[in-house]
Amino acid sequence: xxxxxxxxxxxxxxxxxxxxxxxxxxxxxxxxxxxxxxxxxxxxxxxxxxxxxxxxxxxxxxxxxxxxxxxxxxxxxxxxxxxxxxxxxxxxxxxxxxxxxxxxxxxxxxxxxxxxxxxxxxxxxxxxxxxxxxxxxxxxxxxxxxxxxxxxxxxxxxxxxxxxxxxxxxxxxxxxxxxxxxxxxxxxxxxxxxxxxxxxxxxxxxx
Amino acid sequence: xxxxxxxxxxxxxxxxxxxxxxxxxxxxxxxxxxxxxxxxxxxxxxxxxxxxxxxxxxxxxxxxxxxxxxxxxxxxxxxxxxxxxxxxxxxxxxxxxxxxxxxxxxxxxxxxxxxxxxxxxxxxxxxxxxxxxxxxxxxxxxxxxxxxxxxxxxxxxxxxxxxxxxxxxxxxxxxxxxxxxxxxxxxxxxxxxxxxxxxxxxxxxxx
DNA sequence: CGACTGATTGACGGGATTCAACAACCGTGG
DNA sequence: CCACGGTTGTTGAATCCCGTCAATCAGTCG
Numbered sequence: 027x028x029x030x031x032x033x034x035x036x037x038x039x040x041x042x043x044x045x046x047x048x049x050x051x052x053x054x055x056x057x058x059x060x061x062x063x064x065x066x067x068x069x070x071x072x073x074x075x076x077x078x079x080x081x082x083x084x085x086x087x088x089x090x091x092x093x094x095x096x097x098x099x100x101x102x103x104x105x106x107x108x109x110x111x112x113x114x115x116x117x118x119x120x121x122x123x124x125x126x127x128x129x130x131x132x133x134x135x136x137x138x139x140x141x142x143x144x145x146x147x148x149x150x151x152x153x154x155x156x157x158x159x160x161x162x163x164x165x166x167x168x169x170x171x172x173x174x175x176x177x178x179x180x181x182x183x184x185x186x187x188x189x190x191x192x193x194x195x196x197x198x199x200x201x202x203x204x205x206x207x208x209x210x211x212x213x214x215x216x217x218x219x220x221x222x223x224x225x226x227x228x229x230x231x232x233x
Numbered sequence: 234x235x236x237x238x239x240x241x242x243x244x245x246x247x248x249x250x251x252x253x254x255x256x257x258x259x260x261x262x263x264x265x266x267x268x269x270x271x272x273x274x275x276x277x278x279x280x281x282x283x284x285x286x287x288x289x290x291x292x293x294x295x296x297x298x299x300x301x302x303x304x305x306x307x308x309x310x311x312x313x314x315x316x317x318x319x320x321x322x323x324x325x326x327x328x329x330x331x332x333x334x335x336x337x338x339x340x341x342x343x344x345x346x347x348x349x350x351x352x353x354x355x356x357x358x359x360x361x362x363x364x365x366x367x368x369x370x371x372x373x374x375x376x377x378x379x380x381x382x383x384x385x386x387x388x389x390x391x392x393x394x395x396x397x398x399x400x401x402x403x404x405x406x407x408x409x410x411x412x413x414x415x416x417x418x419x420x421x422x423x424x425x426x427x428x429x430x431x432x433x434x435x436x437x438x439x440x
Numbered sequence: 441c442g443a444c445t446g447a448t449t450g451a452c453g454g455g456a457t458t459c460a461a462c463a464a465c466c467g468t469g470g
Numbered sequence: 471c472c473a474c475g476g477t478t479g480t481t482g483a484a485t486c487c488c489g490t491c492a493a494t495c496a497g498t499c500g
Contacts, residue, residue, distance in 0.1 A: 037431075055341050058427045063341040077330050085334055085432050109319065122329055123284050127292055129336040134262050134270040136344040137388030141456075172478060181344030186456055188480060204465095220265045224244075225292050348488075379446060393488055395448060411497095 027090045034075055034088040041101035043079030046072050049094015050170050053086040054178065064179040066129065067091065067152070067171075069159050076122050079104070092170045124227050131225045136181040139220065141190045144180040146219030149200070151226070153209065158228045166201075166208035234297045241282055241295040248308035250286030253279050256301015257377050260293040261385065271386040273336060274298065274359070274378075276366050283329050286311070299377045331434050338432045343388040346427065348397045351387040353426030356407065358433070360416065365435045373408075373415035 027033070033051065034040055051074045054064040065086055068074040078084035079101075099107075108115045128151075135147050152169060156162035173191070177184040194200050199215055201208040209215055234240070234256070241247055243262065258281045261271040272293055275281040285291035286308075306314075315322045335358075342354050359376060363369035380398070384391040401407050406422055408415040416422055 053337075055337070057341065057345055059345075061345040063345045065337040065340050077333055081327070081330050081334070081434055083431070086337065112316065119326055119329070120288070122326070122333060123288050126284055126329060126333040126336055127288070129333055129340060130260075130262070130272040130293065132340045133272050133336060133343060134264065136340060138264055138266075138268040138270045174478075183457060184479085185458080185481090189456095192480085224290070227288055380448095381446075390489055391447085392449090392490080396488095399448085 027094055027096060029090055029093050031090045032087060033090065033096070034078060034084045036084060036087045038084045040075065040078045040082065040084045043073060043075055043099045043101075043104050045097040045099070046070050046074055047095040047097055050091040051088060051094065052091045052175070052179075053088050055086045062178045063181065064175065066125065066132070067179065069152075069155050070094075070161065071159050073118065073121055076118060077125070080122075091175070127225045127227060141180070141182055141186055142194070143219050144182065145176065145187065145190055145194070146199075146215050147221055148176065148180060148219075149207065149209065150212075150216050150219050150221040150223075154223050154226060154228070158226070165210075165212065166206060168205050169207045170205060234301055234303060236297055236300050238297045239294060240297065240303070241285060241291045243291060243294045245291050246289065247282065247285045247291045248289070250280060250282055250306045250308075250311050252304040252306070253277050253281055254302040254304055257298040258295060258301065259298045259382070259386075260295050262293045269385045270388065271382065273332065273339070274386065276359075276362050277301075277368065278366050280325065280328055283325060284332070287329075298382070334432045334434060348387070348389055348393055349401070350426050351389065352383065352394065352397055352401070353406075353422050354428055355383065355387060355426075356414065356416065357423055357426050357428040357430075361430050361433060361435070365433070372417075372419060373413060375412050376414045377412060 027049070033044065036055065046068050048070050050067060050069060051072075052064050052067045053074065054062055056062045066074075075084070075088055078086075078088075079099075108118065131147075131151075135144050139147065149169070153162060153165075153167060156167055161167075171179070173187045174184045176182075177187045180187070182190075191200075191202070195202060198210055199218070201210055215221075240251065240258065253275050255277050257277075258275045258279075259271050260273045260275075260281065261269055263269045273281075282291070282295050285293070285295075286306075315325065338354075338358075342351050346354065356376070360369060360372075360374055363374055368374075378386070380394045381391045383389075384394045387394070389397075398407075398409070402409060405417055406425070408417055422428075
C-alpha cells in the first residue's frame with residue numbers, strides 16, 4: 027500500500043480484519059467542525075482494525091501513514107481461527123485490551139498535559155513500541171508523521187507543534203533531521219512527558 | 234459499596250473481575266503533576282475492570298461514583314466461564330471492544346472540541362447509555378458527577394465547567410436542580426456536542 | 441451550630457489558536 | 471538542468487479561550 031492510502035472508511039461495513047506486516051497505519055476521525063483527531067497509530071505486528079472487524083462497522087478511518095504491507099484475513103477464516111485456536115483468540119483479545127489501555131493513556135495525554143508534555147509522551151511511546159517490535163536499536167528513529175499529523179494526534183495545531191518542537195531542539199532534548207528523530211536525553215524526555223511505559227503492557231514481549 | 238470507595242488501585246495486581254449491578258463507577262489516573270484524568274464512566278450492566286482483570290495489572294484507579302452494588306467474579310471462575318461458554322466470551326469481548334470505541338471518542342472529545350462541545354457530548358453520552366440500560370425514560374436524569382469530576386472527565390477545570398454549565402442554562406439548553414439534569418433541547422445539545430451515538434454500538438441492545 | 445464539600449464569582453495571566461505570509465523541500469516534467 | 475507546483479515547515483502579530491488564584495456563597499451532615 028502507498029502512503030496516505032485509505033484502508034477502511036468511516037461508517038463502512040467491515041467484516042474481515044488486517045494485520046500490519048510493514049509500515050505504519052493510523053486511525054482518525056473528522057468532526058463536523060472539520061477538526062481531525064488521530065485516535066491511534068499502529069506499528070508492524072499490530073492488528074489495526076480488530077475493533078471494526080469484530081464489531082461490524084468502522085467508526086474511524088484507517089489509513090496508511092507510510093508505505094507498507096498488510097495481511098488480509100477473511101471474516102469466516104477469522105471466525106474459525108478464533109473458535110478453533112484458543113491461544114490465538116486470547117492473543118487477539120489481549121491485543122484489543124492493550125489498544126484500550128493505550129487509548130486511555132491518550133485521553134490523559136490530550137486532556138491533562140501541556141503541549142511539551144503531549145509531544146514528549148508521543149515521542150516516548152513511539153520509540154518504546156518500535157523497540158518492542160524490534161525495529162529500533164539505538165536512540166534515533168524515523169518518526170513518519172508530519173507536524174500536521176502530530177498536531178492531530180495531540181490535539182494541538184500544527185503551528186504550535188512546530189514551535190514546541192523547536193524549543194525541544196533548542197534545549198537539546200531531541201535532534202531532528204528530515205523525518206528522523208534522535209532522542210538526546212531520554213530521561214529528560216520521559217520526565218517531560220511523564221512517561222510510564224506500564225500501560226503498553228510489554229512484559230510478554232520482552233524477550 | 235459507598236460513594237467514593239476505591240475498588241481497585243492503580244498499579245495493583247488484579248485477577249478477578251467485577252460486574253456493576255447498581256450505581257456508577259469511574260476509572261481515573263493521576264499524573265505526576267497532580268492533574269487527574271477520568272478515563273471512563275460505567276453504568277449498571279458494565280464490566281468496569283475487564284481490562285485490568287484480563288491483563289493482570291490495574292493501570293487506573295477504579296472507584297465508586299455513587300453508592301452501588303457489585304458482582305465479584307473470581308479469576309478461575311472467569312477463566313472457566315470464558316472457555317466453556319463461547320457466547321459469554323464473545324459478549325465480554327464485545328464489551329471490551331465497545332470500551333475501546335468509547336475511549337476513542339473521548340480522545341476526540343478532549344482533543345478537538347471546545348468546552349461547550351465537550352460537556353454537551355458528555356451529557357449526551359451519559360443520557361444515551363442510561364437509556365440503553367433502561368434507566369432513563371424521559372428527558373431528565375441524574376448526572377451523579379460533581380463539577381470537579383466533569384472537569385476531570387473533559388480535561389477542563391472546575392471553574393470553567395461551572396461557567397460553561399451556567400451558559401448552557403442561560404441559553405435554555407439544559408436545566409439543573411441538585412444533581413438532576415434536564416435536557417430541554419436535545420437536538421441543540423447533540424448539535425453542540427457533535428454527538429453521533431454510533432460509537433456506542435447500541436444496536437445489539439435495542440431489543 | 442461549626443465543619444466540610446461543592447458551587448459560584450472576579451480579576452488576571454498565559455498557553456494555545458488564528459490568520460497570513462514566507463521559506464524550504466520534493467518529485468515531476470519540459 | 472532548472473523551472474514548476476504542491477506539500478511541509480517556519481515565522482510574527484493579534485486574539486481568545488481557558489487556567490490560576492483566591493475569596494465567597496450554598497447546601498449537607500453529624
